[in-house]
Amino acid sequence: MSYKDGTKSTLGPYVDPTPxxxxxxxxAELGVTSAPLKSAAFFIGAHCKEYNEDFMLCKNxxxxxxxxxxxxxxVTRCAADLINKMRENCVKEFxxxxxxxxxxxxxxxxCRKPERTLNKCMFDKLGLKKVIPGTPEGQTQIHEVENPIHKRMQK
Amino acid sequence: MPTAYRQDMPPEGGFEMIKYKRNLPFRGPGGLAILGGVLAVCTYGMYRVALGNLERRELRREKTWARLHLVPLLLAESDRDTYRRQQAALARETEIMKNVEGWEPGKSVYNNPKHRPQEFVVI
Structure with missing residues (x-):
């Protein structure tokens, strides 16, 4: 990928290391793996809304x-900024x-239990809230439902 | 001389009645009650299934939005990488084809100005 220099790759002679x-x-690329990205997704969406929308409009x-x-x-700088802030403030929960x-x-x-502590920490420290767009009017958001049907143990 | 025998006679008070009537003692609830119970259990189960389906719809939306929030980030990163490879390919092409007259490096074979991804990518 882009943040590897390519010279150490075992892929063979067709690697393009040109910077x-x-x-x-x-x-600096973010270099965060999928699980932390997924954990931070809604906060990235909340924190970097303007940059993300600007980028997507530009791509359009x-x-x-x-x-x-x-x-x-x-977009990348904003996401890196958010991840750093998360690591500074809520590293344990994250x-x-x-x-x-x-x-x-x-x-x-x-993973609702650790998610709730993380959400609470993020709201207290950074003021970011997880909001799922499109939830029907007057309905509790699915991550805030106290006793859902689908959970770790299917009952 | 009287014969020594005894006439076989019914017992005192006569024979008891022949047991021809059904004798089925009551065991458990009746058919209607069982049917009603089964129906009730099934109705409750289907109600839970319906609730679960609605909940799955919400879970799917949550997952979709998590991915949507990450799209710009991942796209930006892959764009930079694609751009880097495109520029490298362009430089390579310019170097290789510098002695060919009338050759325009990086010129598309299409006349459509719309961007299209490269067909060949050096990984």
Missing amino acids: LPASVPQV ENRDPAHCLLEGRR NEHWGCLELNNQEYYR
């Missing part, structure tokens, strides 16, 4: 990867939640 042109500002204008590099860097996701096929509904 980005110097005219493009460098940005033109699918050329060269067209939206600036917006893409902003680690617990994504560890749980890792062990449970990355299903949210099996």
